[in-house]
Amino acid sequence: MAKVPYKTYLTEEEMPKQWYNIRADMKEQPDPMLNPGTLQPLTSPEDLYPVFCEELCKQEMDSQTRYIDIPEEILDYYKTFRPSPLIRAYHLEKALNTPAKIYFKFEGNNTSGSHKLNAAAAMAYYAKAQGLTALTTETGAGQWGTALSMACAYFGLDLTVYMVKVSYQQKPFRKAVMETYGAKIIPSPSDTTEVGRAILANNPNTGGSLGCAISEAIEVSMRDDSCRYALGSVLNQVLLHQSIIGLESKIAMEKIGEYPDVVIGCAGGGSNLGGLMAAFMQDKLTDKANARFIAVEPASCPSLTRGKYAYDFCDTGRITPLAKMYTLGSDFIPSPNHAGGLRYHGMSPILSKLYYDGYMEAVAVEQNKVFEAATLFAKQEQILPAPESAHAIYGAIQEALKCKKSGEAKTILFGLTGTGYFDMQAYTQFNEGTMTDYVPSDADLQRGFDGLPKVD
Amino acid sequence: MAKVPYKTYLTEEEMPKQWYNIRADMKEQPDPMLNPGTLQPLTSPEDLYPVFCEELCKQEMDSQTRYIDIPEEILDYYKTFRPSPLIRAYHLEKALNTPAKIYFKFEGNNTSGSHKLNAAAAMAYYAKAQGLTALTTETGAGQWGTALSMACAYFGLDLTVYMVKVSYQQKPFRKAVMETYGAKIIPSPSDTTEVGRAILANNPNTGGSLGCAISEAIEVSMRDDSCRYALGSVLNQVLLHQSIIGLESKIAMEKIGEYPDVVIGCAGGGSNLGGLMAAFMQDKLTDKANARFIAVEPASCPSLTRGKYAYDFCDTGRITPLAKMYTLGSDFIPSPNHAGGLRYHGMSPILSKLYYDGYMEAVAVEQNKVFEAATLFAKQEQILPAPESAHAIYGAIQEALKCKKSGEAKTILFGLTGTGYFDMQAYTQFNEGTMTDYVPSDADLQRGFDGLPKVD
Numbered sequence: 001m002a003k004v005p006y007k008t009y010l011t012e013e014e015m016p017k018q019w020y021n022i023r024a025d026m027k028e029q030p031d032p033m034l035n036p037g038t039l040q041p042l043t044s045p046e047d048l049y050p051v052f053c054e055e056l057c058k059q060e061m062d063s064q065t066r067y068i069d070i071p072e073e074i075l076d077y078y079k080t081f082r083p084s085p086l087i088r089a090y091h092l093e094k095a096l097n098t099p100a101k102i103y104f105k106f107e108g109n110n111t112s113g114s115h116k117l118n119a120a121a122a123m124a125y126y127a128k129a130q131g132l133t134a135l136t137t138e139t140g141a142g143q144w145g146t147a148l149s150m151a152c153a154y155f156g157l158d159l160t161v162y163m164v165k166v167s168y169q170q171k172p173f174r175k176a177v178m179e180t181y182g183a184k185i186i187p188s189p190s191d192t193t194e195v196g197r198a199i200l201a202n203n204p205n206t207g208g209s210l211g212c213a214i215s216e217a218i219e220v221s222m223r224d225d226s227c228r229y230a231l232g233s234v235l236n237q238v239l240l241h242q243s244i245i246g247l248e249s250k251i252a253m254e255k256i257g258e259y260p261d262v263v264i265g266c267a268g269g270g271s272n273l274g275g276l277m278a279a280f281m282q283d284k285l286t287d288k289a290n291a292r293f294i295a296v297e298p299a300s301c302p303s304l305t306r307g308k309y310a311y312d313f314c315d316t317g318r319i320t321p322l323a324k325m326y327t328l329g330s331d332f333i334p335s336p337n338h339a340g341g342l343r344y345h346g347m348s349p350i351l352s353k354l355y356y357d358g359y360m361e362a363v364a365v366e367q368n369k370v371f372e373a374a375t376l377f378a379k380q381e382q383i384l385p386a387p388e389s390a391h392a393i394y395g396a397i398q399e400a401l402k403c404k405k406s407g408e409a410k411t412i413l414f415g416l417t418g419t420g421y422f423d424m425q426a427y428t429q430f431n432e433g434t435m436t437d438y439v440p441s442d443a444d445l446q447r448g449f450d451g452l453p454k455v456d
Numbered sequence: 457m458a459k460v461p462y463k464t465y466l467t468e469e470e471m472p473k474q475w476y477n478i479r480a481d482m483k484e485q486p487d488p489m490l491n492p493g494t495l496q497p498l499t500s501p502e503d504l505y506p507v508f509c510e511e512l513c514k515q516e517m518d519s520q521t522r523y524i525d526i527p528e529e530i531l532d533y534y535k536t537f538r539p540s541p542l543i544r545a546y547h548l549e550k551a552l553n554t555p556a557k558i559y560f561k562f563e564g565n566n567t568s569g570s571h572k573l574n575a576a577a578a579m580a581y582y583a584k585a586q587g588l589t590a591l592t593t594e595t596g597a598g599q600w601g602t603a604l605s606m607a608c609a610y611f612g613l614d615l616t617v618y619m620v621k622v623s624y625q626q627k628p629f630r631k632a633v634m635e636t637y638g639a640k641i642i643p644s645p646s647d648t649t650e651v652g653r654a655i656l657a658n659n660p661n662t663g664g665s666l667g668c669a670i671s672e673a674i675e676v677s678m679r680d681d682s683c684r685y686a687l688g689s690v691l692n693q694v695l696l697h698q699s700i701i702g703l704e705s706k707i708a709m710e711k712i713g714e715y716p717d718v719v720i721g722c723a724g725g726g727s728n729l730g731g732l733m734a735a736f737m738q739d740k741l742t743d744k745a746n747a748r749f750i751a752v753e754p755a756s757c758p759s760l761t762r763g764k765y766a767y768d769f770c771d772t773g774r775i776t777p778l779a780k781m782y783t784l785g786s787d788f789i790p791s792p793n794h795a796g797g798l799r800y801h802g803m804s805p806i807l808s809k810l811y812y813d814g815y816m817e818a819v820a821v822e823q824n825k826v827f828e829a830a831t832l833f834a835k836q837e838q839i840l841p842a843p844e845s846a847h848a849i850y851g852a853i854q855e856a857l858k859c860k861k862s863g864e865a866k867t868i869l870f871g872l873t874g875t876g877y878f879d880m881q882a883y884t885q886f887n888e889g890t891m892t893d894y895v896p897s898d899a900d901l902q903r904g905f906d907g908l909p910k911v912d
Binding site for chain 2 (some may be wrong): 080110177427431
């Protein structure tokens with residue numbers, strides 16, 4: 001067989017025309033969301049209509065439909081940045097001297113610098129189709145906000161982005177990109193919302209968190225009936241839209257005669273790993289294959305490895321429905337010393353359920369190790385990874401080194417979700433040796449758990 | 457015929473295995489370089505051995521060999537970021553409501569953010585092959601320095617980069633990327649060289665120029681016999697290595713049944729436009745086709761449209777050989793208000809000769825218009841362009857609007873050389889309305905011309 005090419009691209013005709021809904025193949029479903037007032041399960045998409053646009057609410061609640069058609073307009077938009085390449089990391093393999101075959105699906109070759117555009121496209125399109133004129137959202141590291149700015153510019157919607165204050169201060173250029181696409185950016189917590197004012201009153205110097213920013217963005221969206229809120233991770237709908245990553249990966253691997261023994265992704269809210277692994281997890285759920293799945297999360301925000309599987313709010317202001325998920329508690333505010341995204345207190349309910357049921361593994365890693373992996377990768381594969389993505393690189397390197405020890409030529413697939421061009425402050429810290437690691441103590445975590453809502 | 461896809465990629469097998477040397481098809485050759493001491497023509501590659509590595513000197517002086525094999529190691533390296541896509545700008549066409557078909561060759565999807573990696577690969581490889589251990593270079597906007605840092609990390613060479621001081625100050629994150637790849641960065645002019653100290657003595661507050669930085673980088677390389685200098689534009693060898701852009705474009709256009717009526721590129725030193733147009737210019741030089749070729753340069757540094765075709769030094773310190781080219785004079789220091797690269801006083805001798813002989817056109821444009829074009833393009837095509845590349849976008853839009861007026865469905869090809877992720881300070885100025893235009897007066901230009909060396 002001919003040598004596998006460095007990059008395998010699908011043609012535009014080969015691109016998937018449907019998203020894959022993993023819930024249709026799960027033996028047990030994630031527990032339903034609860035109404036934050038009554039603590040009763042949400043039973044109908046209409047319960048969510050005030051927050052999200054209608055089609056997305058239907059997708060959120062739909063655990064039955066296995067494949068959902070991607071609208072033509074979204075397919076057209078996808079072609080501005082998809083298909084994304086599946087890349088064989090020949091140079092990294094050589095540097096590690098491993099018999100493992102390392103592949104990565106590179107989702108960062110677009111101006112948002114990440115996979116987030118896959119879901120942003122759907123949210124902007126369905127909002128426009130419903131006749132809405134505006135969206136609100138939050139952003140942490142800035143990838144999601146940039147992605148939604150781009151999609152809103154394309155589909156013709158106004159966008160207000162609540163940006164976690166510490167990121168707003170550290171990443172003025174992320175803000176500038178979003179503004180170039182026409183979005184309005186507000187540092188969170190802000191005085192533009194009740195929840196923001198309350199958080200500031202309690203803690204005037206807070207650097208903010210995704211949980212706060214979500215609360216603010218939802219509050220603002222509720223004021224205007226032509227506006228809805230959009231969330232870039234955690235939700236079932238997001239995992240649905242991100243499933244294109246794994247669907248494309250699977251087709252590309254089939255083209256070169258490969259199938260992964262292990263699938264690795266970084267995990268914050270779960271949007272990337274959920275999307276990358278879905279098509280392969282389907283094979284595991286239906287007993288067609290048996291890959292391992294590994295979530296790599298930051299030791300500073302270890303929701304899977306040290307969190308509780310419990311009902312919790314998705315935001316700090318406690319205005320969202322409750323989801324059953326691995327969580328550090330919605331009051332948990334990650335250390336601002338942490339460089340990347342992946343700073344969210346919870347985890348996708350789908351991923352949480354799969355992890356709880358033993359279909360997945362998880363590891364946590366400190367950030368200096370992550371940047372060591374990032375730098376090795378950058379020099380070998382010539383792509384400067386986002387700090388988030390570098391968690392997955394670290395995980396892949398660990399598995400490849402195990403293969404070196406055992407002599408096994410396993411096939412490793414990881415998700416390179418994005419590029420680090422807007423994370424150079426963190427790289428500079430690492431280069432200068434001033435980057436610090438932070439691992440919350442058990443007492444730190446207990447404070448978050450103490451705030452968990454009492455359900456049952 | 458089926459609709460042309462958004463993106464046309466070559467397979468790795470279809471990638472060109474040879475560079476194309478346009479001099480082999482030019483009816484008249486560019487005038488030879490002159491020794492800066494004797495003002496006599498350089499006659500042998502050996503005359504350049506003290507500055508560049510030997511194979512590159514041979515390529516520099518070789519006007520005969522039409523096709524030059526790309527070494528296997530460079531082809532391997534190219535596959536980390538090539539082939540690059542040829543993209544049909546459907547969304548831009550629609551926004552302009554033009555019958556024109558607009559294509560762009562996107563060279564920015566790599567961590568250097570530009571086409572510069574094509575030449576950096578060759579320079580690092582040949583240096584390593586010769587047994588050298590280090591290179592020096594200069595960088596302006598930072599794309600070339602980043603590219604050479606990446607290639608040096610890959611091939612295992614030390615690198616010192618003299619970075620134009622105004623860019624060093626405006627772009628700390630470019631510096632951080634180069635440092636992540638292991639390069640040493642020095643703001644120019646500096647006190648590390650004789651020429652730098654002399655320039656600083658004359659003008660302590662200068663923001664520097666590419667011309668100064670070149671002088672410094674050459675001076676330092678001459679101190680150590682295991683080190684040579686590398687230049688990212690202007691030279692014949694650079695146009696040779698960049699010819700892969702046009703060769704790939706031509707194959708991709710053949711695959712979709714297209715040929716350009718007009719080829720458009722931004723022009724600073726000429727590396728991109730020279731590379732993009734070479735394969736199509738060959739057809740013009742050999743009477744097989746008759747495309748138009750348009751160089752778009754900044755009104756603030758208008759070497760083709762307002763410069764003189766004369767012998768000049770390539771650097772401010774006057775230590776390089778002299779080249780016959782369109783030049784504003786090596787003493788010309790462009791206004792620091794100009795956002796992007798394209799700040800070089802001269803122009804590739806090959807491009808200069810072709811322009812002088814009437815094979816090309818040139819236009820100059822002010823930077824607010826460039827950023828207007830950039831923003832329109834970013835919203836429509838979802839790629840945030842580098843300010844340099846946006847000059848070509850501006851040119852393409854002008855041609856497309858002419859087609860709208862005339863009703864002609866011309867095929868336009870332009871080079872999207874890079875992304876603007878490290879140029880957000882300039883975008884911020886544009887977004888805030890504080891970007892200013894600068895056009896040198898005739899008196900400004902005359903000062904540059906007064907400094908031209910007296911040859912003949």
